[in-house]
Amino acid sequence: MDHVTEWDSARHRVRRFRAIVGVVAISLVIFGGVAGAVLLLNTPGRTVERAEEAKQQAAKESVARAERRMKTFTSAWERGKWDVAGQYTDSPGSAASLLASMHRNLAPRPFSIEVGRPTASSSTRSERKSGAKAYVVPFTVRMKVPRVGTYTYESKARIVQTAARDVVHFEPSMVHPALKVGQTLAVARMSTRGSILDRTGDVLAAATLVGEVDANGRGTSGLEKRYDKQLTGSGSGSAYLIAITDRETGRAVRPLRTPDAKLGKDVHTTIDPDVQRAAANALGGVTTPAALVALKPSTGDILAVANEPAGYNRAFIGEYPPGSTFKVITSAALLRAGLSPSDVLECPRYEWVYGWRFTNQNEFVLPEGSTFRDAFAHSCNTAFVGARDKLDDRALARTAAAFGIGGVWDTGASTYDGSVPVNTDVLDRSAAMIGQGRDLASPLVMASVAGTVKNGKFVQPRLVPEAVRHPYQAPESLDPNVVTDLRSMMRSVVTDGAGEALRGLPGRPHAKTGTAEYGNASPRRTHAWMIGYQEDSDLAWAVLLEDGGSGGSDAGPVAAAFLKNLTGKGPS
Incomplete structure (x- = not known):
């Protein structure tokens, strides 16, 4: 049995004290570092920055969603799946009916659609109340139509995003900018003479003001006479053209310009219909x-x-x-x-x-x-x-x-x-x-x-x-x-x-x-x-x-x- 002297006992107590102090000091350093890091990471400036990053990321994802929805819609449109394409819109029956009508009339081969980059759009009052977002997506349609030739046009669609789903807002002018309710596109044999139009771009309905054209296609009165040279252009007679057409009557309303058509130039007036x-x-x-x-x-x-x-x-x-x-x-x-x-x-x-x-x-x-x-x-x-x-x-x-x-x-x-x-x-x-x-x-x-x-x-x-x-x-x-x-x-x-x-x-x-x-x-x-x-x-x-x-x-x-x-x- 060892004998513990008074001096050894004191030395032992000193060592224990130093060990405890060292542990406490290390703990304080570690705790302070962690606490400091926590405080640093949670400063107001950093919080705002992270919130902004999250907002930007959400916006990117929202844009990507709009682009995906538009591509699924146009893909179905390209493949002739009218009912499927219609289901991606807020008016399935009307959308499917117009797409089918246009393609039956034109029989385009080939036919393709190129989708552009979505941009944010202002929301309607009801959309704002429901928290919906809206994007405008441009797209380009290219086709070759029998008896007419190549035809390319640009349009744009509006994508509305809600918590439930993303839909393409349907209206005829989305399918083609010149279309209105009750109209479609079709091939028709029409005069290549330009038209007298009102301020909305429709054919002007004011007989005395418009005037008349004789059997040879020459303007004899009114604006038809005054602008005969412009309306006639370099074309003459008639040709097969893609035309805005009334769906109920089948009557061709006015032709659309295509690279292969030699049309006279339209005359635009200020008349409000x-x-x-x-x-x-x-x-x-x-x-x-x-x-x-x-x-x-x-x-x-x-x-x-x-x-x-x-x-x-x-x-x-x-x-x-x-x-x-x-x-x-x-x-x-x-x-x-x-x-x-x-x-x-x-x-x-x-x-x-x-x-x-x-x-x-x-x-x-x-x-x-x-x-x-x-x-x-x-x-x-x-x-x-x-x-x-x-x-x-x-x-x-x-x-x-x-x-x-x-x-x-x-x-x-x-x-x-x-x-x-x-x-x-x-x-x-x-x-x-x-x-x-x-x-x-x-x-x-x-x-x-x-x-x-x-x-x-x-x-x-x-x-x-x-x-x-x-x-x-x-x-x-x-x-x-x-x-x-x-x-x-x-x-x-x-x-x-x-x-x-x-x-x-x-x-x-x-x-x-x-x-x-x-x-x-x-x-x-x-x-x-x-x-x-x-x-x-x-x-x-x-x-x-x-x-x-x-x-x-x-x-x-x-x-x-x-x-x-x-x-x-x-x-x-």
Whole structure:
């Protein structure tokens, strides 16, 4: 048995103490390193970075999903598996039916589709609510069609991703950009002549404006005549072409351009099909020759041109006394001369000028103390003729020029652009004050007058933008204060005056009526006018009824029918 001395015992305790201290120190170092690493890895900056990396990775996976879905759809399409392809869309039956129809009609061999890279697309409100994502995927279709030759076109599809599945949003324009509901592609023997198109790219439905083509394929009237060389191109006669075709009737609507086809060049117009339809329908029940023009004041785009009966384009080239619609211009001149809408302007039964008697329709009078605004709203001739001395012989011509009248308009079509000569004497000026005498205008000109008030300045109308080289610029602009007063006075026509046919219609219409005498018959025969614009939309218009009676009671209901037809279908 060993003996433990006091000194050995102490030394042993020291060693144990040092060992414990060493273990603790090592533990602290290890723990501190791990803790430090944990703290380092969980700093806010690193957390954001990792979240962003995860977000980017998720986006890449989402794009890849969209591309895969599109490729499965196009693969089935290429292989002629119409029902299978339809199942990848949100409208299986419609998609399968259109794909099958197109391929039966074209019988393309070979046929291939190349899918491009998806890009993120904005989601609809319902998609956002459900958390869906959307991508647009471009693709290129290549085919060879019997009797036609090679044909290549580009289109794009919209892929909608939800938690449940990814679908291709189906609409005819996805299958081919030119297709609309109820249409397909087919091979047809068609004229190689180009077409007159509306602003949406469809064949324009306005017979008088379009014109006619003779048996030799030559344009003989309207735009067909004006653009005959462009429409004919280098081709002649007819050929087998791929055509947009109505599925119900089988009628070929218009041909598509292919590299092998020598087609004439289409003529694109500004006509809006909805506005054109509303105008044509408004004239449907009219029994006298009539015209209706509508345009977009901010750009001058002509949205509708309707003539009844068809054949003569009175809307563009007719030369008519504008009657009291011209009082918009006369009022602009009087306002510029210092007259205020609230100033008294008496409206007697007669106004005599050098033995010539001016009167109002049905010889009405307005109460004593009536104002300039009242005279305008009720279209009092005697009040305006009575104000003749406030203007000199050049005032009306100068003011009309600010509305573009008398210039040479480059619209892309034949037009009569109006005439307001410098007056020669007091009698000539008195007649001109109420749109009679030598004042002449077309319905297009008077629609532009209303559009100028709406827009605040003249913008020349245009029908075929690509053909407009030198749009006419008015030599001067209207004073903003004059424009403000004119707008207020034109609204008064509807709320308090002769434009009651428009009262209560949506869009806050502003208007001016007109009853223009012409000829030498006794009693004098009259044209009926109404012009105006919508405060709540970019639309101005003019209605003319030849030998049509009164502006308020006859032209007014036609204008009202036009605006009612447009409800919910404002210009694009």
